[in-house]
Amino acid sequence: MYRCDMKSMEDKIKTFSKFGDAGHGGITRYALSEEDKMARAEWLRRMEAIGATIEMDDLANMYATLPGSEPGLKRIVMGSHCDSVKNGGNYDGILGVMSAMEVLETVVRENIPHRHPLTAMIFTNEEGSEFPPCMMCSGTMAHDYMPERFRDNFEYSKMMASKSILTPDVTFGERLAAFPYKGDKANRMSPEKYMALFETHIEQGPILEDAGKDIGVVTCVLGQMLYRVKFYGFAAHAGTFPMKKRHDAFHAAAEALCYLHEEIDKLGYEDLVYTTGEVVIHPCVNTVIPDFFDFSIDVRHENPEVLNKVREILFSLEKREWQKCKCEVVLGWNRDTVYWDKKLVGYVREAVEELGISHMDINSGAGHDAQYISYMIPTTMIFAPSDKGLSHCEVEHTSVEQCTNAATVMLNAVLKADKDQ
Amino acid sequence: MYRCDMKSMEDKIKTFSKFGDAGHGGITRYALSEEDKMARAEWLRRMEAIGATIEMDDLANMYATLPGSEPGLKRIVMGSHCDSVKNGGNYDGILGVMSAMEVLETVVRENIPHRHPLTAMIFTNEEGSEFPPCMMCSGTMAHDYMPERFRDNFEYSKMMASKSILTPDVTFGERLAAFPYKGDKANRMSPEKYMALFETHIEQGPILEDAGKDIGVVTCVLGQMLYRVKFYGFAAHAGTFPMKKRHDAFHAAAEALCYLHEEIDKLGYEDLVYTTGEVVIHPCVNTVIPDFFDFSIDVRHENPEVLNKVREILFSLEKREWQKCKCEVVLGWNRDTVYWDKKLVGYVREAVEELGISHMDINSGAGHDAQYISYMIPTTMIFAPSDKGLSHCEVEHTSVEQCTNAATVMLNAVLKADKDQ
Numbered sequence: 001m002y003r004c005d006m007k008s009m010e011d012k013i014k015t016f017s018k019f020g021d022a023g024h025g026g027i028t029r030y031a032l033s034e035e036d037k038m039a040r041a042e043w044l045r046r047m048e049a050i051g052a053t054i055e056m057d058d059l060a061n062m063y064a065t066l067p068g069s070e071p072g073l074k075r076i077v078m079g080s081h082c083d084s085v086k087n088g089g090n091y092d093g094i095l096g097v098m099s100a101m102e103v104l105e106t107v108v109r110e111n112i113p114h115r116h117p118l119t120a121m122i123f124t125n126e127e128g129s130e131f132p133p134c135m136m137c138s139g140t141m142a143h144d145y146m147p148e149r150f151r152d153n154f155e156y157s158k159m160m161a162s163k164s165i166l167t168p169d170v171t172f173g174e175r176l177a178a179f180p181y182k183g184d185k186a187n188r189m190s191p192e193k194y195m196a197l198f199e200t201h202i203e204q205g206p207i208l209e210d211a212g213k214d215i216g217v218v219t220c221v222l223g224q225m226l227y228r229v230k231f232y233g234f235a236a237h238a239g240t241f242p243m244k245k246r247h248d249a250f251h252a253a254a255e256a257l258c259y260l261h262e263e264i265d266k267l268g269y270e271d272l273v274y275t276t277g278e279v280v281i282h283p284c285v286n287t288v289i290p291d292f293f294d295f296s297i298d299v300r301h302e303n304p305e306v307l308n309k310v311r312e313i314l315f316s317l318e319k320r321e322w323q324k325c326k327c328e329v330v331l332g333w334n335r336d337t338v339y340w341d342k343k344l345v346g347y348v349r350e351a352v353e354e355l356g357i358s359h360m361d362i363n364s365g366a367g368h369d370a371q372y373i374s375y376m377i378p379t380t381m382i383f384a385p386s387d388k389g390l391s392h393c394e395v396e397h398t399s400v401e402q403c404t405n406a407a408t409v410m411l412n413a414v415l416k417a418d419k420d421q
Numbered sequence: 422m423y424r425c426d427m428k429s430m431e432d433k434i435k436t437f438s439k440f441g442d443a444g445h446g447g448i449t450r451y452a453l454s455e456e457d458k459m460a461r462a463e464w465l466r467r468m469e470a471i472g473a474t475i476e477m478d479d480l481a482n483m484y485a486t487l488p489g490s491e492p493g494l495k496r497i498v499m500g501s502h503c504d505s506v507k508n509g510g511n512y513d514g515i516l517g518v519m520s521a522m523e524v525l526e527t528v529v530r531e532n533i534p535h536r537h538p539l540t541a542m543i544f545t546n547e548e549g550s551e552f553p554p555c556m557m558c559s560g561t562m563a564h565d566y567m568p569e570r571f572r573d574n575f576e577y578s579k580m581m582a583s584k585s586i587l588t589p590d591v592t593f594g595e596r597l598a599a600f601p602y603k604g605d606k607a608n609r610m611s612p613e614k615y616m617a618l619f620e621t622h623i624e625q626g627p628i629l630e631d632a633g634k635d636i637g638v639v640t641c642v643l644g645q646m647l648y649r650v651k652f653y654g655f656a657a658h659a660g661t662f663p664m665k666k667r668h669d670a671f672h673a674a675a676e677a678l679c680y681l682h683e684e685i686d687k688l689g690y691e692d693l694v695y696t697t698g699e700v701v702i703h704p705c706v707n708t709v710i711p712d713f714f715d716f717s718i719d720v721r722h723e724n725p726e727v728l729n730k731v732r733e734i735l736f737s738l739e740k741r742e743w744q745k746c747k748c749e750v751v752l753g754w755n756r757d758t759v760y761w762d763k764k765l766v767g768y769v770r771e772a773v774e775e776l777g778i779s780h781m782d783i784n785s786g787a788g789h790d791a792q793y794i795s796y797m798i799p800t801t802m803i804f805a806p807s808d809k810g811l812s813h814c815e816v817e818h819t820s821v822e823q824c825t826n827a828a829t830v831m832l833n834a835v836l837k838a839d840k841d842q
Contacts, residue, residue, distance in 0.1 A: 205661030222660060226707060237812055238696035238719045239643060239786025240626030243686075245810065250697055250716070251682060254675035261672060265664075275659035276671055278707040279700060286647060286699040286717035286753075288813075295671070296707035298659045332707075365660025389666070391658055392709075 001355055002112055002415070004102045004407040010400045012098040015042060016082070017090040026394025027090060031083035031125035031136075032060065032175045039082045039094070040181050043122060046101055050108040052120070056183030059137040060124040060176060063187065066104055070115040073421070074195035076414050078103055079121030081369060085129050089396020091202045091403070095384060097122055099200040099407035106411055114418045116195060123369045131162040131172040138369035141188050145375040150335075154372075189373065196344055196417050197379040199370040200406045202398050206389025207362055214405050216362035216383030217349045220339045221371045222300040223307055226332035227314055229256065229276075233325040235283060235291035249293040250281060252322035257295065263313045269306055273365060274299040300365050302337045337363075338371045341378035344417060348382055351412035357405050382406050382413070422776055423533055423836070425523045425828040431821045433519040436463060437503070438511040447815025448511060452504035452546035452557075453481065453596045460503045460515070461602050464543060467522055471529045473541070477604030480558040481545040481597060484608065487525055491536040494842070495616035497835050499524055500542030502790060506550050510817020512623045512824070516805060518543055520621040520828035527832055535839045537616060544790045552583040552593040559790035562609050566796040571756075575793075610794065617765055617838050618800040620791040621827045623819050627810025628783055635826050637783035637804030638770045641760045642792045643721040644728055647753035648735055650677065650697075654746040656704060656712035670714040671702060673743035678716065684734045690727055694786060695720040721786050723758050758784075759792045762799035765838060769803055772833035778826050803827050803834070 019038040020029030029035040040062060047054060047064035055063040065075060080096020100120035107118060128134040139146075139154035146154070160173030176182065189197075208216050233247035257276060264274060278296035299310050317327045352359040362383055364371075370379045384406040387397040440459040441450030450456040461483060468475060468485035476484040486496060501517020521541035528539060549555040560567075560575035567575070581594030597603065610618075629637050654668035678697060685695060699717040720731050738748045773780040783804055785792075791800045805827040808818040 203661065204658050206663065206666060207661075224660065235814075236810065237625050237787055238698060239645070239694060239721050239788070240624065240628075240812070241694065241786075241810055242627065242691070243694060244691075245627060248697075250700065251678065254678040257672065257675040258679055270663070270665075273660060273662065273664060275708070275710055276669075277659060277709050277711055278705050279671065279702045281700045284699050286719050287696070288698050289696055290698055298707050300660050365662075366658055367660070389657065389662055391661070393656075 002106060002110055002411055004106050004404050004411060006400055006404045008105060009098065009102055009404040009407060012101065013090060013400060013403065016094050016098060020084065022087060024394055026087055026396065027084050028086050028088065029082065029084040030130040031127070032179045036083055037180065040122065043082070043097065043101065047104070047120060050105055052104060055187040056181050057187040058182060058185040059140060059188070060179050060182050061137055061141070061188065062122040062181055063119050064104065065117050065119040066107060068114050068116040068118065073116045075117040075119045075193060076196050076417055077119040077121055077189065077194050078198045078410060078414065079123060080199050080201060081123045081126030083125055083127050083129065085127050085392050087394055088392055089394055091396055091398050092204065092391055093126055095202055095398065095403055095406070096200045099403070099410055102407040103411045103414065112415070114415065116418050118414065126369050130164050130166055135367060135369050135372055136162070138372040142372040142376045146372065189376070191377050194377050196341070197370055197373045197377055198344070198382065198410050198414055199368060200382045200384065200410050201368060202391060202396070203362065203383040203386045204366050204391035205386065208360065208383065208385035209387065209389060211360055213358045213360045214385065214402055215352045215357050215359040215409055217345060217352060217359055218340060218364050218381035218383055219345055219361050220302055220337050221364045221367060222302055223304055223335060223337035224298065224300045225307055225311065225334035226296060226298050228294055228296055228330045228332055229314065229317060230294045230328045230330065231256070231292065231322060231325045232328070233289070233291045233323070236289045238287040238289060241289060246289055247324040248289050249325050250290040252325035252327070253293040253295060256317050256322045256327060260313065264310055267306070267309055269301065272301045272306055272310070274310065296332065302363050304336065338374055340374065340380040344378055344380035344413070347413040347416035348380055348409060350416060352409045355408060355412060357409065382409050423527060423531055423832055425527045425825050425832060427821055427825045429526060430519065430523055430825040430828060433522065434511060434821060434824065437515050437519060441505065443508060445815055447508055447817065448505050449507050449509065450503065450505040451551040452548070453600045457504055458601065461543065464518065464522065468525070468541065471526055473525060476608040477602050478608040479603060479606040480561060480609070481600050481603050482558055482562070482609065483543040483602055484540050485525065486538050486540040487528060489535050489537040489539065494537045496538040496540045496614060497617050497838055498540040498542055498610065498615050499619045499621070499831060499835065500544060501620050501622060502544045502547030504546055504548050504550065506548050506813050508815055509813055510815060512817050512819050513625065513812055514547055516623055516819065516824055516827070517621045520824070520831055523828040524832045524835065533836070535836065537839050539835065547790050551585050551587055556788060556790050556793055557583070559793040563793040563797045567793065610797070612798050615798050617762070618791055618794045618798055619765070619803065619831050619835060620789060621803045621805065621831050622789060623812060623817070624783065624804040624807045625787050625812035626807065629781065629804065629806035630808065630810065632781055634779045634781045635806065635823055636773045636778050636780040636830055638766060638773060638780055639761060639785050639802035639804055640766055640782050641723055641758050642785045642788060643723055644725055644756060644758035645719065645721045646728055646732065646755035647717060647719050649715055649717055649751045649753055650735065650738060651715045651749045651751065652677070652713065652743060652746045653749070654710070654712045654744070657710045659708040659710060662710060667710055668745040669710050670746050671711040673746035673748070674714040674716060677738050677743045677748060681734065685731055688727070688730055690722065693722045693727055693731070695731065717753065723784055725757065759795055761795065761801040765799055765801035768834040768837035769801055769830060771837060773830045776829060776833060778830065803830055
């Protein structure tokens with residue numbers, strides 16, 4: 001078994017944490033920003049230093065490749081994104097970029113034999129913080145391989161027209177045109193040139209920490225559905241309208257929300273998650289009884305049967321009135337569970353077992369670039385634990401040892417895949 | 422007993438409904454707008470036609486006065502406002518203006534003897550639709566007579582600096598400077614010159630209609646308190662954070678809201694009203710568990726003991742955690758119940774009984790110009806029923822007969838007050 005180097009990983013974490021450092025522990029590093037440029041320049045410097053061949057594509061995805069010993073074989077690629085959310089942490093995304101660098105550096109340092117070319121990469125704009133949507137460039141690359149119903153979300157022309165949420169007169173296309181790290185569309189990842197993708201990422205949840213495990217062998221990205229639950233009451237004057245005659249849409253929604261929690265919890269699935277994060281209320285005036293209240297509900301589980309049971313509970317809300325208000329449940333969108341390639345998942349599991357690192361199978365509740373790439377080539381993921389499960393915030397943390405372990409597992413899993421054609 | 426004229430009232434309703442007519446039944450007539458100018462021009466024309474003396478003050482409040490038979494007596498004034506909310510109805514405010522006109526016209530037409538000068542008036546900017554706050558000009562006139570703790574809300578210089586919510590670079594003072602219907606500050610209503618105020622208004626609630634009564638003898642404006650109820654949780658990722666570990670501020674607020682309804686309803690006061698109309702949620706993203714949720718609660722009742730009981734229930738929320746979230750209850754503002762002058766209320770009750778019009782005592786849940794004037798001179802109000810209790814909307818309606826009845830009651834109550842010094 002080969003092992004990655006803790007000192008080298010520590011140096012990378014410290015260095016990349018500077019690019020976008022806001023001065024209180026985390027970073028803000030939007031895609032195609034000055035901070036993104038700094039991170040890519042550093043990545044480029046380090047990858048050139050080990051003699052990797054650098055390629056960039058038209059979406060500013062970057063690839064650093066070490067040739068394999070057998071000509072004609074496809075590349076095995078490792079990578080993630082280096083952009084962040086606003087006031088995000090030093091691990092989300094960039095850990096996958098650093099781990100891939102660390103794997104290539106270890107391969108060179110230890111002179112590890114490998115048949116396939118090995119590639120470390122950076123995906124552009126995974127977070128979509130300034131230019132939505134999330135996972136924009138992996139989605140655009142995988143466009144032609146996606147199920148029909150997702151394709152429209154990742155049309156190239158639509159992505160180029162995506163407007164900045166900071167300066168709405170600037171589009172992603174314009175920002176990309178001015179960005180230095182670009183190349184040919186021909187350099188995009190494709191099934192013709194690439195055999196498999198490994199993405200290392202932080203868990204962003206507390207499951208590994210709570211179980212006392214150092215590595216998550218990720219098996220899938222959870223199926224997800226988003227609904228809006230709407231309540232229609234009528235507005236009246238806060239001071240003059242008797243309680244008994246009111247149709248209060250907020251009271252209706254509050255009652256229905258409590259009911260949803262009760263009923264969904266009764267299903268008894270510990271690994272089911274659902275979140276009511278977004279709210280619209282009208283007219284939102286303290287002297288007026290609300291005539292409209294709408295909340296989002298995001299539900300995630302691996303098993304479509306379980307999602308169906310939740311869907312049934314949701315639609316049961318429509319069958320009665322809530323505080324005399326009509327209820328309507330409207331689909332936002334849904335996706336099926338995306339399973340990682342079984343063979344690759346097996347390689348990760350074997351590697352972590354052979355290394356003697358504590359581990360467990362886990363699924364990903366969050367979306368990742370790997371999930372779109374999986375429509376194109378065999379794909380899998382490796383999770384490192386997140387302290388207290390916190391992520392997308394400045395206190396986001398994973399120890400250097402855990403980060404290095406994740407890179408080590410990826411290295412050894414990649415070497416197992418390297419034995420395949 | 423004297424009676425006002427239905428045809429004359431109907432003509433006024435039809436005429437004034439044109440000024441700001443948006444074409445679908447109601448009006449938008451903001452204070453100091455072109456539509457307001459039209460309404461005031463019409464008022465002026467009609468008041469000059471009956472030989473009333475016209476005065477205006479520096480706040481564009483307008484006064485039309487018929488002299489009384491005994492020199493040296495103070496004026497009895499009737500009036501309300503002619504501005505509306507956006508897409509409001511044809512009765513809120515303007516009914517009080519039209520009723521006062523109708524009373525003076527009837528006095529002239531029927532040659533009714535009266536000792537005191539009788540004044541019909543228009544208050545500027547009661548709704549505060551474009552320039553907050555509500556009841557701006559009655560509040561400013563009554564400023565020196567108000568309890569200390571309200572005064573700061575109605576400082577003249579603050580009112581003049583009030584910014585338009587439509588064109589925020591324009592202040593109320595600037596709009597007022599360009600408004601034609603203005604005069605001397607010396608013309609403002611004052612206890613030296615005025616003996617009593619009567620304000621006729623629509624109920625804006627369904628109590629009279631439900632009780633089958635044509636007139637509400639208003640006894641007070643309800644005591645009111647406004648609190649904000651805040652819940653502090655913590656944010657985490659919708660897809661990765663297990664349900665059991667969440668501190669969901671929206672779920673906390675929903676549970677507490679249902680609890681509030683249960684506990685307050687247990688108090689058993691049918692005339693207690695409370696409204697949770699305004700909501701703040703953070704971060705309001707469908708993939709993030711809300712870490713903050715805040716709702717307003719506006720509570721109104723005549724009896725301060727009852728308000729205290731509700732206050733106790735509100736503060737009891739702070740004593741426990743809601744879905745692991747801390748709760749904080751913060752006072753927005755409160756006011757005591759404002760009681761109308763007992764003698765004047767008695768005159769209204771006598772008048773309506775003598776006229777044989779069905780009636781009941783009622784309180785006002787909404788605020789009115791009369792409530793600030795009551796700090797200055799004896800004041801009372803008369804309510805006409807609102808169809809279905811609806812108000813501040815285009816379908817707001819009160820029949821011509823009910824409007825005329827209200828004016829008739831005011832006329833006869835004023836004539837009773839006219840016997841006093």
